[in-house]
Amino acid sequence: MASRLVEEYFRKETLPNIWCPGCSNGIVTMAIVRAIDNLKIGKDKVVVVSGIGCSSRASGYLDFNTLHTTHGRAIAFATGVKFANPELTVIVITGDGDNAAIGGNHFIHAARRNIDITVVMYNNHIYGMTGGQASPTIPRYDKATTAPYGSIDRDFDICKLAIGAGATYVARGTAYHVQQLVKLIEKGISHKGFSFIKAMSICPTYYGRRNKKGSPADMLKWLKDNSIDINKAAKMKPEELEGKIIIGEFVNIEAPEYTEEYQKMVERLKVSVK
Amino acid sequence: MQGNEAVVEGAIRAGMRFYAGYPITPSTEIAELCAEKLPFVGGKFIQMEDEIASMAAIIGASLAGLKAMTATSGPGFSLMQENIGFAAMAEVPCVVVDVQRMGPSTGMPTSPAQGDVMQSRWGTHGDHSIIVLSPSSVKEAYYVTIQAFNLSEKYRTPVVILMDEVIGHLRETVNLDEYGDIEIIERKIPEDIENYLPYKDIENGVAPLIPFGKGVRYHVTGLVHNEKGLPTNDTKIAERLIKRLVDKIEKNKEDIVMYKEKGEKEGDILFISFGSTSRAVEAAEEELKKEGFKVGIFRPITIWPFPDTRLRKIYPKFRKIFVVEMNRGQLYYEVDRVVKREGEVENINKANGEFFTPCEIVEKVKERIKNGF
Ligand SMILES: Cc1ncc(C[n+]2csc(CCOP(=O)(O)OP(=O)(O)O)c2C)c(N)n1
Ligand code: SF4
Ligand SMILES: [Mg+2]
Numbered sequence: 270m271a272s273r274l275v276e277e278y279f280r281k282e283t284l285p286n287i288w289c290p291g292c293s294n295g296i297v298t299m300a301i302v303r304a305i306d307n308l309k310i311g312k313d314k315v316v317v318v319s320g321i322g323c324s325s326r327a328s329g330y331l332d333f334n335t336l337h338t339t340h341g342r343a344i345a346f347a348t349g350v351k352f353a354n355p356e357l358t359v360i361v362i363t364g365d366g367d368n369a370a371i372g373g374n375h376f377i378h379a380a381r382r383n384i385d386i387t388v389v390m391y392n393n394h395i396y397g398m399t400g401g402q403a404s405p406t407i408p409r410y411d412k413a414t415t416a417p418y419g420s421i422d423r424d425f426d427i428c429k430l431a432i433g434a435g436a437t438y439v440a441r442g443t444a445y446h447v448q449q450l451v452k453l454i455e456k457g458i459s460h461k462g463f464s465f466i467k468a469m470s471i472c473p474t475y476y477g478r479r480n481k482k483g484s485p486a487d488m489l490k491w492l493k494d495n496s497i498d499i500n501k502a503a504k505m506k507p508e509e510l511e512g513k514i515i516i517g518e519f520v521n522i523e524a525p526e527y528t529e530e531y532q533k534m535v536e537r538l539k540v541s542v543k
Numbered sequence: 544m545q546g547n548e549a550v551v552e553g554a555i556r557a558g559m560r561f562y563a564g565y566p567i568t569p570s571t572e573i574a575e576l577c578a579e580k581l582p583f584v585g586g587k588f589i590q591m592e593d594e595i596a597s598m599a600a601i602i603g604a605s606l607a608g609l610k611a612m613t614a615t616s617g618p619g620f621s622l623m624q625e626n627i628g629f630a631a632m633a634e635v636p637c638v639v640v641d642v643q644r645m646g647p648s649t650g651m652p653t654s655p656a657q658g659d660v661m662q663s664r665w666g667t668h669g670d671h672s673i674i675v676l677s678p679s680s681v682k683e684a685y686y687v688t689i690q691a692f693n694l695s696e697k698y699r700t701p702v703v704i705l706m707d708e709v710i711g712h713l714r715e716t717v718n719l720d721e722y723g724d725i726e727i728i729e730r731k732i733p734e735d736i737e738n739y740l741p742y743k744d745i746e747n748g749v750a751p752l753i754p755f756g757k758g759v760r761y762h763v764t765g766l767v768h769n770e771k772g773l774p775t776n777d778t779k780i781a782e783r784l785i786k787r788l789v790d791k792i793e794k795n796k797e798d799i800v801m802y803k804e805k806g807e808k809e810g811d812i813l814f815i816s817f818g819s820t821s822r823a824v825e826a827a828e829e830e831l832k833k834e835g836f837k838v839g840i841f842r843p844i845t846i847w848p849f850p851d852t853r854l855r856k857i858y859p860k861f862r863k864i865f866v867v868e869m870n871r872g873q874l875y876y877e878v879d880r881v882v883k884r885e886g887e888v889e890n891i892n893k894a895n896g897e898f899f900t901p902c903e904i905v906e907k908v909k910e911r912i913k914n915g916f
Contacts (some may be wrong), residue, residue, distance in 0.1 A: 280762075284774055291599075313758045314896050318603070329762055329774055334755035336606060337764035337774075338599065339629050345596035349603025349611070350755065353561050357607065357756050440609040535582045542583075 271299070278312070280304045283330045291485030293444035293470040298393050300447055301347035301360065304394040315358045318347040320372060322364035324391035324470070333474045341371030344379045347386050347405070353413075358458060360387040366396040369405040369427050380434035380463045384527040387438075387464040388459040393472035403473025407513075412479045428467055432520050437462035439520040442468040445492040447514060448540070453518065457535060462526050469514055490510045544717050545590060546684045546710040547572040547614075549760030550640055551580065552719065553688030556611050557727055560586035561611035561640070563600035565593050566621060568652045569708040570642035572612035594619035599721035601637045605630075608730075608754030610692055614640035617659060620666070627701050629765045631788065634749060636695035638688070639644065640704045642711040643895040652688075654896030655708035657818055660687075660738035660873035663703045670785055670877065672792035674698070674799055675847040677705040677818045679769060681715035686722065687844060689799075691731045693728040694799060698791055699749045707869065709898055732757065740770040742769070748791030792848055801844040802853060809860030810837025811916065815878055816867040817843050819898065826868050826901035831908065844876065851881045858882050862916040867891045867904060 275281075279302075307313060317334040319325035321340035328335040334357075338346045343361045351359040368376055370389045379386060395401040395413050403413035403420050406427060410419040431439045438460040442450035450468060457464035471477060471488040482504045483489050492514070499517030502510055550573055554562075557571040562577035564570075574590070581588045585611070594615050601611035615623065620641045630637050641663060645656035659666075663675045663883040674694050677889070678684040684706065691702040731751050733739065741761045743750045749814055753759045766774040767781045775781075792799065806828055816824045821842045828838045839861060843850050858864055866875040882888050891907045894900055 280773070312760060314756055316607075316755050329764065332760055334760050335762045336603070336755075337766065338602075339625055339765060342595060342626065345599035346592065346603040348589070348596070349563060349600030349605075350607045350737075351603075352589055352600070353604035353607035353609045353611075354754075354756055374594055375590050378596070413675070494577065501644050531582075531587065534727045 271424045274299065274302050274306060278306070278332055279330050280332050285328055286330055289474045291473040292323070292393060293489070294327060294392070296444045296447060297324070297389065297450070297470055298330070298362075299455055300450040301362070301389055302331070303451045304458060307451070308458060310358055314356060315360065316350050317360050317362060317363040318343045318346075318350065320364065320367035322396065323368050324364040324397070325362055325367060326392075327362045327528055341367050343367065344373060344375040344386065344388065348384055351384055351386055352528055352531070355385070359386045359413060360458065361386055363388060363390050364397070365390060365392045365394065365404040365406040369425065377434040377466070378435040380465070382430055382527040383435055383437055383462045383524050385463070386462055387453060387454070387466070389466045389468055390501070391470045392467050392477055394469040395472055395476045397472045397475060401472070401479060411474070411476075414479070428465070428519055431465040431474050435463070435524070436465045436520065437522050437524045438464035439515050440465070440518045441467045441469065443492040443496055443514065443516060444471060446496065449486045449516065456518070456521070460521065462524055514543055544681055544714065545572065546678075546681045546706060546713050547642065547750060548576055549681045550614070550704065550706070550718060551576040553640065554585055554692065555580060555586070557692035558610045558729065559612050559692060560584070561601060561604035561609040562613065563589045563591050563611070564605070564613045564615065565591055565597050567616045567619045569588060569644055569711045570611070570616050570640060572711070573640060573642075578638050580908070582599040582847060594622040595626060598623040598639070602626060602630050602633070602635045605635050605637050606755050608756070609697070611854040612638040612640065614642065614774065616642050616644045617646040620659060621661065624666040628671065629673040631667065631673060632765045633763045633802055634699035634752070634788070635701070635763070636699050638691045638695055638704065638877070639701055640706060642706040642708060643659060644708055645894070646798070651896040653708065655819065655869060655898055656894060656896065657707055657820065657869040658873070658894065660706060660776040660846065660868070660870065663705050663892040669705065672789045673703065673847055674700060674792060674845065675703040675705050676801070676844055677846050678710060678844065680710070680823045681713055682717045683844070684710060685717060685719065689722070689725055689727070690801070696728045696730055697751055700792065700794065705818065707791040707818050712807065713819070741772050742878045743770045747795055748787050761773045765820040765870050796848045797852065799845055799848060800853070801849040803842045803844065803851045805840040805842070805856070806832070807837045807839045808857070811859055811862050812836055812838045813861035813864045814838065814840045814867060815843070815864060815874070816840070817846060817874065818869050820869055821902055823899040823901050827904035827908070830905045832902060849877045849881070854878070854881050863912060865891055865908060867899065869899065870894050
């Protein structure tokens with residue numbers, strides 16, 4: 270299965286990838302590929318747009334129409350692609366620094382417009398590409414090169430931000446729970462409107478090492494042991510959920526989508542001019 | 544018609560079907576008119592959250608197959624710079640209008656200036672070339688906008704239209720029929736898409752651009768890339784790429800440059816100015832002529848690449864060269880580079896948010912030559 274997918278969806282000449290051994294970027298990228306494959310949308314109408322970071326390098330390996338942009342701006346580029354040609358399936362690959370820090374404003378506004386784009390954020394708590402600095406999603410008191418004594422920032426839940434900004438599909442999965450992650454991405458892509466999937470990832474090289482999280486396998490096991498399904502979590506007390514990762518679908522609602530609304534406006538204008 | 548309106552009319556005529564922007568004086572009318580008109584011509588208008596996003600969106604739209612434009616002024620132009628560099632590196636055609644206002648920073652938002660001459664050339668980091676056009680009338684704004692789209696498609700490059708507040712808000716009558724059969728350059732889709740290489744050095748140093756979704760899948764990146772668009776650290780490929788990006792503009796300069804000349808072909812004074820300033824210069828020329836001076840005017844419409852070949856031909860026939868601009872001296876440096884006569888280039892500047900009057904130009908010229916040429 271995996272080898273067929275590599276054969277079909279990856280640009281062989283670009284492999285091997287630049288990622289460190291044990292990095293989960295490959296797992297999450299494969300989950301996206303599986304989701305696209307399951308949906309049978311073909312390769313020609315898929316556009317993958319990414320920002321800058323280890324995770325964002327994924328676009329170059331994939332045999333779609335791919336656009337590797339500037340740091341934080343992938344969603345703004347993707348908005349141009351989607352609005353110009355709404356027939357295209359537009360998927361954004363981004364990191365936690367890319368999307369939650371420098372690109373935060375574009376994220377908010379794309380969610381607000383409910384433009385039909387699917388954003389997959391590889392969340393490894395740090396800036397991998399630049400060597401392990403703290404990102405806005407670093408857990409409080411965890412260490413990074415720019416937070417050598419532990420981060421004093423409060424925890425930041427970007428899924429809540431997405432919901433608040435108006436995203437109509439919001440989910441969280443992990444690099445350990447691959448089957449579920451594939452399903453969440455699949456549903457995000459099928460969903461009409463702005464979809465956001467936060468993929469909890471691991472960076473053994475920087476975040477793992479600095480915070481003594483053990484081997485890549487230990488880190489994946491940590492994801493397994495500390496994740497709680499949203500349905501189960503609903504029956505648990507807040508104290509029990511302290512420090513846990515809630516996974517599953519948070520929001521899946523219908524709302525007017527931006528490119529369709531524009532088209533409707535154009536049709537209305539045609540009538541009113543006649 | 545207003546200058547800003549002429550830009551919109553010209554853009555639509557040239558085939559612009561995507562506009563993304565963020566409001567800023569004195570460019571806002573361009574966004575407003577695009578919002579009003581584009582839905583009726585099958586085009587798309589989107590108000591983005593900022594100028595960084597606007598620039599990003601037009602690049603995305605261009606890759607998806609639409610001719611795209613944004614418009615702004617100084618502060619927004621500063622924000623666009625990183626993505627302008629992306630468009631230059633990834634060779635994505637697009638048009639950026641900068642209706643200059645007085646700066647730096649917020650400066651005087653409603654006052655004219657020409658302070659972005661160097662920024663339009665070197666605003667984004669790294670070695671690159673870019674095309675910058677500056678109209679000096681409403682009619683020319685229409686014409687220049689069409690050429691901006693043509694050049695951006697032909698050379699797969701961002702093109703900047705460097706306007707200023709005076710031209711942006713000026714009202715003049717324009718007869719658009721005059722441009723009835725003007726050529727519009729469309730994107731060609733090559734027949735052999737099997738072996739398509741988006742970054743191959745073909746015609747004029749550029750390959751045709753096939754939009755996303757047409758069955759040819761390729762990679763677009765701001766990283767140094769090979770002919771397929773895939774990233775590489777190969778220094779030879781890097782060298783070749785940067786050279787090609789610069790050469791495709793510099794080596795085709797004679798096709799790209801536009802300029803106008805007026806007055807004497809030889810004589811005492813050669814004025815060099817562009818945009819709205821050249822109108823005050825033309826009035827000053829009339830005045831000086833009456834007083835017996837022999838005066839010529841050289842007005843680049845293409846500022847970058849600078850029409851140096853032409854200037855080299857004409858300047859030796861004049862005794863003194865005056866570069867007149869609404870800044871502290873920017874195009875002056877380029878003219879000084881071209882003119883190989885020590886101390887012969889003088890600048891006449893104004894950077895207080897006020898438009899030049901012909902009188903003050905005349906006075907300044909006379910003062911500088913009072914002890915002879
Ligand atoms: C404008 C700009 N600022 C800073 C950088 C340097 N930079 C490159 S990647 C990166 C952070 C990436 O972090 P994240 O998005 O979390 O991706 P990861 O590498 O962790 O997958 C930064 C700051 C840049 N390329 N551009
Ligand atoms: S630095 Fe971290 S995120 Fe980047 S490739 Fe290595 S393990 Fe992955
Ligand atoms: Mg990260």
